[in-house]
Amino acid sequence: MDIKIDRTTALVFDLDDTLYNEIEYLKSAYWYICSELTEKDTEILYNHVFSIYRNGDNPFLYLAEKYDVSIDHLIFQYRNHFPTIKPFPGVLELLQGIKKRQGKIGIVTDGRTVTQSNKLKALGIWNLIDCCIISESVGTEKPSKRNFKLIEKDLKVSKYYYFGDNFKKDFITPAYLGWHTVGLIDNGLNIHPNSCYNALNSPESLIRSFNEISVV
Structure with missing residues (x-):
C-alpha cells in the first residue's frame, strides 16, 4: 500500500x-510487580501470575492475599511502571x-x-x-x-x-x-x-x- x-x-x-501488542505491556507490568514483591523467586511468581490471568482470573487478588498488599497499590504499579515493549x-x-x-x-x-x-x-x-x-x-x-x-x-x-x-x-x-x-x-x-x-x-x-x- x-x-x-x-x-x-x-x-x-x-x-x-x-x-x-498490548499483551506485552501486561507481561511487562506483571514482571515489574513480581520483581518488587520477591527478588529470589520472581520468575516462578511471574509464571504463576500470568497463568492466573490466562485462566481468566484476577492475579491481583492472589497477590494481595499472598503478600498482604492492597489491590489499589498493585493497580497503581501496573498503570505507572515504565514498560519494556x-x-x-x-x-x-x-x-x-x-x-x-x-x-x-x-x-x-x-x-x-x-x-x-x-x-x-x-x-x-x-x-x-x-x-x-x-x-x-x-x-x-x-x-x-x-x-x-x-x-x-x-x-x-x-x-x-x-x-x-x-x-x-x-x-x-x-x-x-x-x-x-x-x-x-x-x-x-x-x-x-x-x-x-x-x-x-x-x-x-x-x-x-x-x-x-x-x-x-
Missing part, C-alpha cells in the same frame, strides 16, 4: 494492539519516513495519560509525534468526534489517515470526517480481538503488517 506523504498529510494511529516491525521505519517527507504524525488513544505516555516513550516514538490525544487528558473516548477534531485543530492538514485495530470503534469517526482508514488485522495476540468486523464500521483498507505500507 503506497501513501503519498508531504506537509499536507497526517498519519494518525491508535496505540494498543496497533503499534505494538517494542513496536511492531515496520513502525519505526514508517514514522521516520513520514517525518523525512515533512508529513505529520498523530496519536488518538483511549487510556490514562501517564500509562499511554510511558508506552509511547518506551516504544521510542514519543519524539516523532506531532499531536497526541489521550482520552483521560481530554475527557472523552473514541468514537467521540472531539478526540479527532482536536487532531485536526492541531495539525491543520488536508489529508488524514487513521490506523487502528478495533473494528468496533476505531473507524466510525475518522470515516465520518472524511479520513482514510486502515485496519491492522489481529495477529492472534490482541487482548481485545477485532472479530467484530462488520461492513458498517470496516476500514477502507486492511493490512497485516506495517511493512506493507510504503511512503512515497
Whole structure:
C-alpha cells in the first residue's frame, strides 16, 4: 500500500494492539510487580501470575492475599511502571519516513495519560509525534468526534489517515470526517480481538503488517 506523504498529510494511529501488542505491556507490568514483591523467586511468581490471568482470573487478588498488599497499590504499579515493549516491525521505519517527507504524525488513544505516555516513550516514538490525544487528558473516548477534531485543530492538514485495530470503534469517526482508514488485522495476540468486523464500521483498507505500507 503506497501513501503519498508531504506537509499536507497526517498519519494518525491508535496505540494498543496497533503499534505494538498490548499483551506485552501486561507481561511487562506483571514482571515489574513480581520483581518488587520477591527478588529470589520472581520468575516462578511471574509464571504463576500470568497463568492466573490466562485462566481468566484476577492475579491481583492472589497477590494481595499472598503478600498482604492492597489491590489499589498493585493497580497503581501496573498503570505507572515504565514498560519494556517494542513496536511492531515496520513502525519505526514508517514514522521516520513520514517525518523525512515533512508529513505529520498523530496519536488518538483511549487510556490514562501517564500509562499511554510511558508506552509511547518506551516504544521510542514519543519524539516523532506531532499531536497526541489521550482520552483521560481530554475527557472523552473514541468514537467521540472531539478526540479527532482536536487532531485536526492541531495539525491543520488536508489529508488524514487513521490506523487502528478495533473494528468496533476505531473507524466510525475518522470515516465520518472524511479520513482514510486502515485496519491492522489481529495477529492472534490482541487482548481485545477485532472479530467484530462488520461492513458498517470496516476500514477502507486492511493490512497485516506495517511493512506493507510504503511512503512515497
